[in-house]
Each structure stands twice: as C-alpha cells, then as structure tokens.
Amino acid sequence: MTVPVDVTMRPKQKAGIESTRARTAVWLLAPTLIVLALVAGYPLFRTFYLAFTDATFENPGKFVGFDNFLFKADDGTWVGLLTDPAWWESVVNTVRFTIGSVLFETLLGLAFALVINSKIRGKGLLRTAILVPWAIPTVVSAQMWNWMYQDNLGILSQWGQSLGWLKVGQSFLSNPNTSLWALVAVDIWKTTPFMALLLLAGLQSIPSDMYEAAEVDGASKVRQFFRLTLPLLSPALLVALIFRTLDALRVFDMPYVVKGYAPDTLTMSMFARQQLIDNQSLGAGSAVSLLVFLIIMLFTVIYVTTLRVRFD
Amino acid sequence: MTTNTTNTTGMNNAAAISQTPPRRKNSALQTVGTVLFWCLIAVILFYVLFPFYWAIKTSLTPSGDLAQNALKWWPSSTTFDNYVQVFKGQPFARNLLNSLVVASGTVIISLLLAALSSYALGKFRFRFKTALMYTILGVSVFPQIAVLGGMFTTIRSLGLYNTWAGLMLSYMIFTVPFTVWVMTSFVRDIPNELEEAALVDGASPLQTLFRVLLPVMTPALITTGLLGFINCWNEYLFALTFTSSDSARTVPVSIGSFSGASIYENPFAQIMAASVVVTIPLIVLVLIFQKRIVSGLTAGAVKG
Structure with missing residues (x-):
C-alpha cells in the first residue's frame, strides 16, 4: 500500500x-x-537473573544455578519448582481456562459477528451494546460476577439451585468441580465482544460480489459459510485466536479478585506472584515468572510457525 | 413490495433473487426467520447487558435491605446512599485521582513517543525495520508477570515504590508498544504527498511531523490515547504490587479489595456502587467514540 x-x-x-x-x-x-x-x-x-539466585526482599542473594527449578536434596530426592505439584496444578488450571475461554469466545464471537454483519435492522444497537462488557474494567466485571455467584444472594446460584444443578446454599464458585468453569464464564462474557469486533472487521472486508457470485451459482447459505466466509475469515480468526490465547495464558486479575489464591482456580501468573510477593522470595518467584514467560513464548512460536501467520 | 423484500432480506433468503415462483413460501419462511433472528438479538442483548443492569440495581438497593431484595428483578426502594458511602467510608476519591493522574500521565508520554517513532516506522525506509516492528509487537504481548520481579526491584531501587511515577513507569511497558504499533498503522495510511510537499518546502523532519503530519494524525492520536487510557485505568497486577497505601493506590485495587464502610453491612451494595462509578465514564466515552475505538482496536490487532 x-x-x-x-x-x-x-x-x-x-x-x-x-x-x-x-x-x-x-x-x-x-x-x-x-x-x-x-x-x-x-x-x-533482572527477572531472568533473579531466577537463578536465592534472593529475597531483604537479601540480594547469591547465584544458585538451576536450583530454583530442580536440584537433588541431601536425602537423594529431587526438589524444586519442577517437582512442585502446586505449580503443575496451576499449569493445568491455566491451560484448561485458556482452552475453555478461547474456544467459546471464538464460537460466540463468530456468532455475534455474523449477526451484526447481517442486513437486519437493529444491528447498530447490538454493536453498541456488545461494547459494554468490553468497556467495563476487568476487576469491576470480576466483582459483578462475584456478586451474582454469591452462595445465597447471588442470582446465578439461585438459578443453579432451582434448576437442581447446585445444592441449596452452594454456588458455582464454591464447588471445586465447577469453580474454574465459573471463571471461564466471566472471561467469555468480558472478552467475546473483542473477538466479535475483530471478526466483524474480517467479515466486512470480504467483498460482497463473492456472495453474489455464489448466489448465482446456487450455493446454499450453509455452503457459502463453510466454503466462502470461513476460509476468507481465517486470517482475522487466527490473529484473534493468538491474541486471546496469549491473554488467557497470563490471566491474573479476574481469578485473583474472585477467588484469591484458592488452589482450584490458581493460574500460573497467580502462582508466580504468590511466590514472588506474598512469600517474598524474589529468586524462586522469578523462576516461576521465567517458566511462565517460556511457556507463553513457546505457544507464540508454535502458533506463528505452524499457522504461518503474517502480520503485514 | 417485491423489490423491498429482496433488498431487506437478501442475506437471509438467497432464492428470492433468482427464482420467482416459490416467493410466497419464502416470505412465510422469511417472517419466521426474522422473528427467530430478533429473538437471537434479544438473547444476545440480555446476555451482554444483564450483569451491568444487575450491578446498577444492586447499587441502588439500600444495603440493609439487600438480604431480602437481592434476588428481586427490580429494586423495591431506591437509594443513592451506597454511592455516598463509597466516598465517605474510604478514600475512593483519592483512588480515582490516582487512577486519573497515572493513566493520563502514562498516555501523554506514550503518545509523544509514539508520534515520533510511528513517523519513522510508517514513512521511513531503513534496515531492521521489520525486526523492530516484531520486537515491539513481542513486547506488547509479553506477560506482565515475566517482568514483575525485575520491575519490583527496579522500582524499589529508584525509590518509586508506592508513587505515581512508579506506576507510570511500569505501565509504559504495555502502553508504549501498543501506541507505537497502532499509530504506525495509521501513519502508514497518510498520503505520501503531504510529507513530500513539506520536504520540498525545506521543512526539517521534526517540523514535518509536528506542523504537517500531526494535525492529520490527531484523530488517530485521540483513538489510540483513549484505548491506552482504558488499558491503564483497568490495570491491576502492577497497581496491586507496586502500591502499599492509598496515596498511590488506584481504583481497580481499591474495588478488588473493597470491604465497605462497616463490617455489619453487606459490602456488595457499595462494591456495585463503586463499580458503577468507575464504569459509567468509560461506557460514555466508548459510546461517544464508538466508531473510532472499533477501528483502533482492529487496526491494532488485525491489520498490524
């Protein structure tokens, strides 16, 4: 250009x-x-350097090599971050959170985008309305949902209880089987608009004469969607997927505000901050940060190379 | 009538364009389709707006009545008492001021940097430009947690812990790459003739930027600045970690750990009031600048 x-x-x-x-x-x-x-x-x-030291808030620490990650204790057992079940649980939580939220956001975002892109009246109103969850600060949306999830006074708990999905006095958040998915629901609500706007921009860049040609050839709407819309939308879809995946993998604020450091919803970033700030161990905490960084970079490289994304 | 039908429902019904005989059947189908479609729109609107409505409703319910009225769809009696308590019970006004100063300061510095560098990245040709663009993109997707330890020691050793300046410094890690990236995609689209004319007239690069290009870039600066402002306004992890008292604590930290004015009241009525207070200005801004925000968001992500 x-x-x-x-x-x-x-x-x-x-x-x-x-x-x-x-x-x-x-x-x-x-x-x-x-x-x-x-x-x-x-x-x-500095973080990378600290990851290889035993620094704390008070003590600048000394270089300890890979001991923060893995080392053999005197009694012959392996200890360190890589053997810590709490770390691996946070990895599993984060991956489940990411897959769940990105998958549903994409499907829902695509549905929103298709509705807004249709020629029906009222789509302007819809496009304005979906900006509301996007404009609400994450912490605020966390508290709004936290309120709706309250055990007795929360409207969602009430619905869950009257549908028989929950026991009386129980909420989706307090039940460890559903708590992570309850947080996924908050994330979906908050970020689907972003997804929808990105996909809408992609949809609007598809020339309309392509659809006219497909009409003339007698292609059905479903066929048009899978053969025309989806392939032409895939660049926008991929970029949106990458951005959302990277965002979800580093999630901290929403789960922290709703559940604190509860183990059933502890994410990688929360585990890192807990080690780093709450336990005041700069060295061990930075080691976690480094691992989070490497995991996210790994995802980025896999995405960008296997999907051959082009940003320009 | 017939032409109207084809016009308004073109997407919904393909056959109407080419075939004449089955039109009557189609128009019946169309009506059903349109009704279903409106239901779909209603469901989406409910889903998107309900949590916000619920927050407003709760914030207007007297906190003493909350235990009885929490699950009712409409408030039985309304009060603005929760809003008053938010400002009386804790230094919420101070939190708002902190957020405002930190977000504005960060955005102004970032926009200045972005104006300079987006001109270079958008209109100049030089080696390593692509590598540089990728580095900037890399920094913008960088997990904040990856720098938390290093940033914490840096801010403490600079004596900026629990200050506005400390937060502004740390926020630049995401506002600078973001504003540079989005501004570059805007500058790239400014016609080259404008710059050429200025150069032919003998203007220096800085004169060209500030006298000729900047007026054209103003809408883009507003959009990018607004998006950057929203990002700073919403930031939580750094604000939580780099502040220790209300002298620098921002709104999200305050709302995240809200305990209410008294332990005997359910704090959620006040939390919702505080939530509405910080959200309304954002929603108003977003509605005013709707078109620009959408174009800014998509320029930042899709177009690259």
Missing part, C-alpha cells in the same frame, strides 16, 4: 537522501527504544 517516498528522485540523489532519512529515523526512534529498554528490557533481564 505504501509507495516509497522518493520515487521521483534521480538515482544519485536517492542514495544520499536514503541514508539521511535512515539516520533521521534512528533519531526519531531513539526515545522510544530507550524507554522500552528501561521499562521492558532491563526488568526482564
């Missing part, structure tokens, strides 16, 4: 101007790069 600025210049002038412009670009970028190095690069480097 972008045409090079200097197409009209003669070749000799062009080289000089190009290098001057490159130098200008460096100056324009310098402040941003310095700030990013300070607020992102350095703290990340």
